[in-house]
Amino acid sequence: MRDDDVMPSFSVHVEVSQRPGIADPEGATIERSLPALGFDEVAGVRVGKSIRFTVEAPDEATARARVEDLCDRFLTNPVIEDATIHLTEGVAA
Amino acid sequence: MAPQVGVLLFPGSNCEQDVVEAFSTLGADARLVWHGDRSLGGLDAVVVPGGFAHGDYLRPGAIARFSPVMGAVTDFARSGGPVVGICNGFQVLCEAGLLPGALQKNAGLRFLCRTVTLRVASTTSVLTGEVEIGTELRIPINHFSGNYTCTPDVLARLQAQDQIVLRYVDNPNGSMDDIAGVRNEAGNVVGLMPHPERASSALLGSEDGRPLLASVLAATRAIA
Numbered sequence: 001m002r003d004d005d006v007m008p009s010f011s012v013h014v015e016v017s018q019r020p021g022i023a024d025p026e027g028a029t030i031e032r033s034l035p036a037l038g039f040d041e042v043a044g045v046r047v048g049k050s051i052r053f054t055v056e057a058p059d060e061a062t063a064r065a066r067v068e069d070l071c072d073r074f075l076t077n078p079v080i081e082d083a084t085i086h087l088t089e090g091v092a093a
Numbered sequence: 094m095a096p097q098v099g100v101l102l103f104p105g106s107n108c109e110q111d112v113v114e115a116f117s118t119l120g121a122d123a124r125l126v127w128h129g130d131r132s133l134g135g136l137d138a139v140v141v142p143g144g145f146a147h148g149d150y151l152r153p154g155a156i157a158r159f160s161p162v163m164g165a166v167t168d169f170a171r172s173g174g175p176v177v178g179i180c181n182g183f184q185v186l187c188e189a190g191l192l193p194g195a196l197q198k199n200a201g202l203r204f205l206c207r208t209v210t211l212r213v214a215s216t217t218s219v220l221t222g223e224v225e226i227g228t229e230l231r232i233p234i235n236h237f238s239g240n241y242t243c244t245p246d247v248l249a250r251l252q253a254q255d256q257i258v259l260r261y262v263d264n265p266n267g268s269m270d271d272i273a274g275v276r277n278e279a280g281n282v283v284g285l286m287p288h289p290e291r292a293s294s295a296l297l298g299s300e301d302g303r304p305l306l307a308s309v310l311a312a313t314r315a316i317a
Contacts, residue, residue: 018197022242023267025202074159077152077188079195080242 017048103146115293128160137313141182154188183284194243200267218276219312230301241268
């Protein structure tokens, strides 16, 4: 049972990736180096960022809306980047 | 009276003194403006210099755009004041939404530091009002994220509205349409990756940046 005075906390993992059609020179460079290491079967390398934090909100929908706003205004540049938001209630130890 | 040019100073800026010096030799009264200031105090032009504002953490310009001074810069730009972003300053102005598009990592993932040839593509900006279309300029670049990127719609609009100000003759970084510099719709806000202040004296190997900087000063006189 939850104490009514305590705001729920959510663990958030934001994956920032290049938007489709935007060149990913870092991913392409990694991919080009793979055959030399014997990884001929690896393709489609894309490099992004992983950002983790916690957010307090009364419910999951509110938490998600706040995180989406944060991604739009700060964590991504919408011209070239997309964000995928993973949100789970509770704070990981 | 000499035009008052303010050069923003963020933690991590590193070209601000060069810009002050270059404008001073052209007769301007140039001074630094701390990023924490909320007022521009009667400036005639603002330059956002190169460097690594706020360490370029998250993305180049992503944190600098929230510095207190940027509110005043935005108001100044909206009222028609000349604003020029050089290199990291170009990235800051894109992040702030004062210029279209974005600058991503160079194609080839190399930090590029060399003198390149630019061609003037438009004279309808505060940076190019005093030069002629087609003029070739030798000016240094010094960047890792100078690869100009935007949506196809935005690119079509930039082309149709004459907003591409400078192009690389030999594209060094993968920029769309060889773009080295763009302006906003009104022409008073311009961003470019090359460093005209590093080409402002024969001692530096080129004086080709001087007509660009002089154009900014001429624009302040036209407004005043």
